[in-house]
Amino acid sequence: MNVEFVNPFLEAIAEVLLTMAQTECKPGKPAVKKDSVSFGDVSGIIGMSGEKVKGSFAISFSKSVILAVTERMLGEKVTSIDSTVVDLVGELTNIATGGAKKRLAENDYDFELATPVVVSGEKHEIVHVSKAPTIIIPFTSDVGDFFVEVSFS
Numbered sequence: 001m002n003v004e005f006v007n008p009f010l011e012a013i014a015e016v017l018l019t020m021a022q023t024e025c026k027p028g029k030p031a032v033k034k035d036s037v038s039f040g041d042v043s044g045i046i047g048m049s050g051e052k053v054k055g056s057f058a059i060s061f062s063k064s065v066i067l068a069v070t071e072r073m074l075g076e077k078v079t080s081i082d083s084t085v086v087d088l089v090g091e092l093t094n095i096a097t098g099g100a101k102k103r104l105a106e107n108d109y110d111f112e113l114a115t116p117v118v119v120s121g122e123k124h125e126i127v128h129v130s131k132a133p134t135i136i137i138p139f140t141s142d143v144g145d146f147f148v149e150v151s152f153s
Contacts (some may be wrong), residue, residue, distance in 0.1 A: 004107065006150050009057055010137060012099030013148055016092060021072040025141035033134040036127055039147040042066055042081050042120040044093025047129045050111030055130040055152030057097050061089065068143035081120050090116040
């Protein structure tokens with residue numbers, strides 16, 4: 001998978017979390033993911049398709065990280081992954097993908113976005129629309145680690 005294609009997603013999620021949740025984060029070393037089990041307790045997944053590319057993007061948070069992000073964004077304490085948290089994960093996924101889409105359009109990649117889906121629960125699965133390898137990128141932040149997955153063909 002082309003770094004030129006992956007980097008806009010990494011830049012977009014970092015920008016969204018900094019702007020909306022005052023959360024600084026940095027990507028770690030990418031790796032090929034070997035199965036479909038999530039590395040978090042709640043994940044936002046969104047599909048994309050266009051003439052040149054088809055695939056999906058996912059972001060997975062542990063319970064503690066998404067609760068901290070939610071508190072920073074909403075200014076109120078939350079103690080469980082409830083409907084508010086699920087909606088917030090969907091919105092973060094959508095905004096980050098929109099930011100990546102804008103960056104990729106500058107390099108002549110155009111695609112349509114599906115509606116984000118949010119899945120929660122311990123060891124839930126993330127199924128990507130592409131049969132291409134899934135690249136997983138760990139992120140570190142001041143509230144804990146989270147993971148981004150991209151899979152495009």
